[in-house]
Amino acid sequence: MLEVAIVSGSAFGAAEEVARHAEAQLCAAGLEARHLPRTGLDALLALDPQALLVVTSTTGMGEVPDDLQALLDEIDGVQPDWRGRPLAVIGLGDSCYGENFCAAALQAHMQLLALGMRDLLSQLQLDASETVTPAEDAEPWLERLAVQLLALR
Numbered sequence: 001m002l003e004v005a006i007v008s009g010s011a012f013g014a015a016e017e018v019a020r021h022a023e024a025q026l027c028a029a030g031l032e033a034r035h036l037p038r039t040g041l042d043a044l045l046a047l048d049p050q051a052l053l054v055v056t057s058t059t060g061m062g063e064v065p066d067d068l069q070a071l072l073d074e075i076d077g078v079q080p081d082w083r084g085r086p087l088a089v090i091g092l093g094d095s096c097y098g099e100n101f102c103a104a105a106l107q108a109h110m111q112l113l114a115l116g117m118r119d120l121l122s123q124l125q126l127d128a129s130e131t132v133t134p135a136e137d138a139e140p141w142l143e144r145l146a147v148q149l150l151a152l153r
């Protein structure tokens with residue numbers, strides 16, 4: 001059983017870097033957190049994560065990066081019983097894409113909530129038009145997430 005699994009969707013590496021940073025910060029807070037880049041559903045289910053953190057950018061015109069889309073498709077097919085398990089989502093995007101801003105994070109978020117997962121925090125959205133240091137900018141939000149997760153023990 002893994003306390004927190006971190007999955008990422010990334011076209012050019014920024015979201016993966018934020019996910020790695022999140023892993024380090026949650027572990028430093030005393031949680032057992034593991035970033036699983038490009039994981040399949042079987043590997044994820046084998047770890048039986050008690051909570052899920054999704055970190056994804058948006059690519060194309062509002063699309064989920066391929067690595068995460070493959071996992072979301074598997075989740076859609078299998079419908080794992082994650083009812084009640086805590087969920088948190090970080091979206092990386094660029095507000096110059098207008099209504100497609102962070103569309104992938106919103107789509108992943110909706111899909112996982114539809115499984116019955118439980119939102120722990122409102123989605124963090126990191127806008128590439130406003131910041132070039134998304135990993136550092138995520139720190140205060142990750143600190144709140146760590147507090148919430150530790151309180152569940």
Ligand SMILES: Cc1cc2nc3c(=O)[nH]c(=O)nc-3n(C[C@H](O)[C@H](O)[C@H](O)COP(=O)(O)O)c2cc1C
Pocket residue numbers: 009010011012013014015016057058059060061062063065092093094095097100101102103128
């Ligand atoms: C080809 C391309 C398409 C993009 N499309 C969107 C989009 O539809 N919506 C959005 O919010 N951001 C969009 N972005 C911005 C990226 O999501 C943002 O730069 C992000 O930080 C990239 O993270 P990554 O390196 O993990 O892919 C796009 C960027 C590129 C290069």
